[in-house]
Amino acid sequence: MLRSSIYHRPKNNFAYAYDEETLHIRLQAQKGDLQDVTLIHGDPYIWENGEWIYSTSSMKLVGSDDLFDYWQAIIRPPHARLRYGFICNDGKESLTYTERGFFEDVPTHCHYYFAFPFLNKIDVFSPPSWVKDTVWYQIFPERFGNGNPKLNPTNTLSWGETPTQSSFFGGDFEGVINHLDHLIELGINGIYFTPIFKAMTNHKYDTIDYFEIDPHFGDKETFKRLVDECHKRDIKIMLDAVFNHSGYYFEPFQDVIKYGESSKYKDWFHIAKFPLNPGNQLSYRTFSFEPTMPKLNTENKDVQNYLLEVAEYWIREFDIDGWRLDVANEVDHHFWRLFRNRVKAIKPDAYILGEIWHDAMPWLQGDQFDAVMNYRFTNAAIDFFAKKQTTVEQFQNELVHVLQSYPQHVNEVAFNLLGSHDTARILTVCEEDTNRLKLLYLFQLSFTGTPCIYYGDEIGMTGGDDPLCRKCMEWDENKQDLELFHFVQKLISLRQQSPAFSKGEFSFHAINESLVSYRKTLGDEELLIIINPTNRSLKVKFPTSFADSIDLWTNKHVSNDLMLNENEFVIMRKMK
Known part of the structure; x- marks a missing residue:
C-alpha cells in the first residue's frame, strides 16, 4: 500500500457539510492502489464499557484522474458531530488511517481520529438554489443592440463594421430590451452584463x-425598465463589479493627481511616491500595468464603505440578482x-460570482463567493473538443480533478463558460467546425x-481575440447559423425537461477509449450520454x-449494437 499517497484533511473539499444534516467525507489515494475503503465514524461522546462506539460505512469510488482515486461517503450524524477514520485495503494489507497516522489494528479511542466537531447551521455553504436552473447569456452592452441612436457617442461607427479596441457602435439598454424575445426563444433565464457604469472606454472596466x-x-429609468422587463420573463440580472481598480477619471483618483500627498483620497490607492507618474515607471499600483486603471486599496475603511454601498445600492434600488466580481483574486x-x-x-439569494x-478553494468556503468562473472546466473542454489537443483520458482526468477540487454544492453552481469578451470566439477556436462546437455545447x-x-x-459568430471577439451582434437572420441556434435551443430545453440532464450527479463511465461517455443521475432518472468526437464510425x-x-x-x-458516426451522440434515458 502506497501510504504516502493516501490523504485526507478535514474541511474544504475533503470533509464538508452538504446541507444541515449531511456530511460528505472524501479520501484521496494512489490510482488503482486500494481495492476498497471503509469509513469508521461515530459520535465522540458515545462510549460503552470504556470503549468508543463507532459504525462503519463503505466508501464509493467516485472518480479517478491520472494520479489519484477519490473515495467518498455520505454521512448523516444523528448528533451533528463526528469522529472518523478510514480502513484502507489494497488486497494485501488492511490499515486504519487516522489523524495520527496508520495503524494495523483499529484504534479504540476516538482521539486518534479525524474530527468534524459540529455541524453548525450557520457554517453550511448554501448557494442560491435558482442558479442550478439558470442558463446565462453574457452581453457586452456596447455591441448587442443599438435601440436609441440619440445616445450614440461621437464618431459612432455603422453597426457591423470591423471593430478596433477603441470603436463605439452605440449599443445600449434599449437595444437589449428590443431583443429580449431572442433570449426567450433560445431559453435563456439569466443575463450577465459586462460593466454598465460610467466610464471612458467601450468596455467600461475603467469606472x-x-x-x-x-x-x-x-439612464437609471431605462435600466430599471430593463430589469423589470427581464424579471417579467423570469430572467435574472447579474452586473459586473470592478472593485479591484477604478478608472483614471474616477473622482478620488483625479483628486490625488491634483493635490498629491495632501489629497484626502491618497490612501484610497496603492501609491509608492508622489507625484504620480503614469509613464513606464509607475509610482502607483494598477490592474496589470495599465496606468488608466489604478488599483483600489480595499483595506482602507473609506474605500470599503464606498464599494459596499455600491454593492447594496444596485440591489436595493434596481433589484439586480447577482454580482460578478472582476479580478476577484487580487x-x-x-x-x-x-x-x-x-x-x-x-x-x-443573490448570486456572488468571482472571476x-x-x-479557487480559498474563496469558496461559504464566507466569500458562491461560485467562480470555471475556467478550469473551460480550458479542459476547449483543449479536447475544440482544439483536439488532448486524449479522452487526459480530458476526463482533468475534469475529475476539477470536480474533486471543490465540494459538490460548489460544483453545482459553478459558472461554466466556453467564451467571453476576454477570449477568441469559440467557433473560431473550433477552426469554424460547427460539429466541434455542437459537441462542446x-x-x-x-x-x-x-x-x-x-x-x-x-x-455562429466568429472572431479572434479582442477586439474581434467583441464584434456587433448579427441580427440579419440570413447571416445567422439558424441550425446551430436551434441545436442550442433544443439542448437548453432538455435541461428544462430532464432534471438529470441539468442537475444530475455526474460521473464518467468508460465504454470505449475513443468515446466520451458519462452518467447523469437524479432521483429515479438516469442518463447515459455517449459522444463520438472522432472522424470515424464506432460501434458501441x-x-x-x-x-x-x-x-x-x-x-x-436505442439497440445495444449501436453504430455512432463521427460527431454523433446519444442521450439514453432510463427510469429506476
Whole structure:
C-alpha cells in the first residue's frame, strides 16, 4: 500500500457539510492502489464499557484522474458531530488511517481520529438554489443592440463594421430590451452584463462613477425598465463589479493627481511616491500595468464603505440578482467577507460570482463567493473538443480533478463558460467546425454547474481575440447559423425537461477509449450520454441496464449494437 499517497484533511473539499444534516467525507489515494475503503465514524461522546462506539460505512469510488482515486461517503450524524477514520485495503494489507497516522489494528479511542466537531447551521455553504436552473447569456452592452441612436457617442461607427479596441457602435439598454424575445426563444433565464457604469472606454472596466449608468447606455429609468422587463420573463440580472481598480477619471483618483500627498483620497490607492507618474515607471499600483486603471486599496475603511454601498445600492434600488466580481483574486479576502455579509443581508439569494482563472478553494468556503468562473472546466473542454489537443483520458482526468477540487454544492453552481469578451470566439477556436462546437455545447449544457453562452456564439459568430471577439451582434437572420441556434435551443430545453440532464450527479463511465461517455443521475432518472468526437464510425456496446432505452435527442429506442458516426451522440434515458 502506497501510504504516502493516501490523504485526507478535514474541511474544504475533503470533509464538508452538504446541507444541515449531511456530511460528505472524501479520501484521496494512489490510482488503482486500494481495492476498497471503509469509513469508521461515530459520535465522540458515545462510549460503552470504556470503549468508543463507532459504525462503519463503505466508501464509493467516485472518480479517478491520472494520479489519484477519490473515495467518498455520505454521512448523516444523528448528533451533528463526528469522529472518523478510514480502513484502507489494497488486497494485501488492511490499515486504519487516522489523524495520527496508520495503524494495523483499529484504534479504540476516538482521539486518534479525524474530527468534524459540529455541524453548525450557520457554517453550511448554501448557494442560491435558482442558479442550478439558470442558463446565462453574457452581453457586452456596447455591441448587442443599438435601440436609441440619440445616445450614440461621437464618431459612432455603422453597426457591423470591423471593430478596433477603441470603436463605439452605440449599443445600449434599449437595444437589449428590443431583443429580449431572442433570449426567450433560445431559453435563456439569466443575463450577465459586462460593466454598465460610467466610464471612458467601450468596455467600461475603467469606472468613473460606480453610482451612475454610462450615458451611452441610457439612464437609471431605462435600466430599471430593463430589469423589470427581464424579471417579467423570469430572467435574472447579474452586473459586473470592478472593485479591484477604478478608472483614471474616477473622482478620488483625479483628486490625488491634483493635490498629491495632501489629497484626502491618497490612501484610497496603492501609491509608492508622489507625484504620480503614469509613464513606464509607475509610482502607483494598477490592474496589470495599465496606468488608466489604478488599483483600489480595499483595506482602507473609506474605500470599503464606498464599494459596499455600491454593492447594496444596485440591489436595493434596481433589484439586480447577482454580482460578478472582476479580478476577484487580487482583492483581499477580508473585503470579500464584508461584501458577502452586506449583499446577503439585503438579498439572501443573490448570486456572488468571482472571476478567478485558477484553483479557487480559498474563496469558496461559504464566507466569500458562491461560485467562480470555471475556467478550469473551460480550458479542459476547449483543449479536447475544440482544439483536439488532448486524449479522452487526459480530458476526463482533468475534469475529475476539477470536480474533486471543490465540494459538490460548489460544483453545482459553478459558472461554466466556453467564451467571453476576454477570449477568441469559440467557433473560431473550433477552426469554424460547427460539429466541434455542437459537441462542446452538448457537454457544457449537460455538465455539473450553470452554463453561460457569450452573445452571438449561438448563431455562429466568429472572431479572434479582442477586439474581434467583441464584434456587433448579427441580427440579419440570413447571416445567422439558424441550425446551430436551434441545436442550442433544443439542448437548453432538455435541461428544462430532464432534471438529470441539468442537475444530475455526474460521473464518467468508460465504454470505449475513443468515446466520451458519462452518467447523469437524479432521483429515479438516469442518463447515459455517449459522444463520438472522432472522424470515424464506432460501434458501441453499452450496459445491459440501458437496453432498449430511449434516446432523449431523437425520442427513439436505442439497440445495444449501436453504430455512432463521427460527431454523433446519444442521450439514453432510463427510469429506476
